[in-house]
Amino acid sequence: MPGPMDGVRVVELAVWVAGPSAAGILCDWGADVIKIEPPEGDPFRGVMALLGVMGNNPPFQLDNRGKRSVALDLRTAEGRAIALQLVDRADVFISNLRPGALKRLGLDYESLCARNPRLIYAHVSGYGIDGADADRAAYDVGAFWSRAGVAAMITSPGAPLPLQRGGMGDHTAGSQLAGAVAAALYHRERTGQGQLVTASLARTGAYMIGWDLNTALLTGVAPVPYERLTFPNPLILNYPVKGGKWIWLLMLQGDRHWPDFCRAVGHEEWLHDPRFETLASRAQNAAALVRAIEAVLAERTLEEWGAIFDRHNVWWAPVQSLDEVVQDPVMAAAGAWVDVPTPDGTVKMVASPVDFHGTPWQPRAGAPEVGQHTEEVLLELGYDWDGIIALKEKGVVP
Known part of the structure; x- marks a missing residue:
């Protein structure tokens, strides 16, 4: 199905994750996304090989499925001219290249909006497009995880910093940029004017x-990181259960849920224990309550506690491994997976996070090979085969 962005033309000049993920969401939603790559390809294509894994690249597939790849040597005048032709007919241009690099290529906002005033120019950076660090190299582990304070705020005092999983900040910033593009397109629909929209990994981390x-x-x-035994509300904390699994209690409104929880775990005497009677007293005696709950919950398995808690209206969630997540029918019902057609058949992938129930979307294909659509797109631009062969001979296209 085409999705709500059907008919929108997007040109992506981006590498790794933040920029490609924004364009990838728009592509899922139905936009025609042309991914401009150097002849050797987006460096993210080779990340699995660097880890010793050859062949399929699932992270790259997630952010690049459905796109059309055009390989251009932008160091050449002809390559830059082709990029400008693509931008001239585009609705949206997306990049995460540093501002200085885009300016040197003649692909900065001022240059492109002068050619195409209706263009939505979307840029995602590490630290914003203004200021001393506008051209500083950044990944999300630096700008989002480290500099914005995220890692520090989830690290208990004295503990080593936790390691970020790949793409956490990139995907958050990318989805924000995709939403900004949609809002800018709506504004253009009313006014006819394009505009510059920006997001940054640092600002995303701060938000x-x-x-x-x-x-x-x-x-x-400044708030300080939580510690387990001094957590102010032990009823919204994680606990180990029998069998080695963990459960997360979700009783944010502690006084509301406290009676139900006490009945569920068979300790109604806690209702009259002065240490635990109110939210404030439970916070003051958090260590004692955490240890008491730990001892009780260790007596039964996750499945047993889940059934008991559901009967007593105690809110909870399982702490799941990735293997459990992919098998979880609740995740499937939430639409977390999507079927993607590929040359080797339909495969299941992670879905981008939004559904449109009036204009549902469906991925058109897996990620393209480097330059897979170069000739197709050049023909659409009006080049004939003699012209394409001449570009190949000059090394402008592979």
Whole structure:
């Protein structure tokens, strides 16, 4: 099915994850995305090989399925001219190249909007497009995870910093940029004017821990990371259960849920224990309550506690491994997976996170090979085969 972005033309000049993920979401939603790559390809294509895994590249597939790949040597005047032709007929241009590099290529916002005033120019950076670090190299582990304070705020005092999983900040920033593109297209529909829209990994990280940072800004007191035995509400904490699994309690409104929880675990005497009677007293005696809950929950398995908690209206969630997640019918019902047609048959992949129930989307294909659609796109631009052969001979296209 075409999706809500059917008919929108997107040109992507981006590498690795943040920029390609934004274009990938728009592609899922039905946009025609042309991915401009150097002749050797987006470096993300080779990341699995660097890890010793040859062949399929699932992370690259997620962010690049359905796109058309055009390989161009942008170091040549002819290559840059072809890129400009693509932008001239595009609705959206997406990049995460550093501003200085885009300017040297003649693909900066000022140059492109002068050619195409209706263009939505979408840029995602490490640290924003203004300021001293606008051209500083960045990955999400640096700008989002490290510099924005995310890693520090989930690290207990004295503990080593946790390692980020790949793409966490990139996908968050990319999805924000895709939403910004949609809003800018709506504005253009009303006014006829394109515009520059930007996102950054650093700002995305700041927004993600915005509760903590806004507290620091408004009170002058910076929150500190939580510790297990001093967590202010032990009823919204994780606990090990019999069998080696973990359960996460979800009773944010502690006083509301406390009676149901006490009945569920068979300790109604806790209701009258002065240490635990109120949210405030439970916070003051958090260590004692955490240890008491740990001892009780260790007596039964996750499946046993799940059934008991459901009967007593106790809110909870299982802490799952990836193997459990992919087999979880709740994840499937939430639409977490999508079938993608590929030359080797239909495969199941992670879905991008939004559904449109009036204009449903469906991926058209897997990720393209490097330059797979170069000739196809050049023919659409009006080149004939003699012209394409001449470009190949000059090394402009592979």
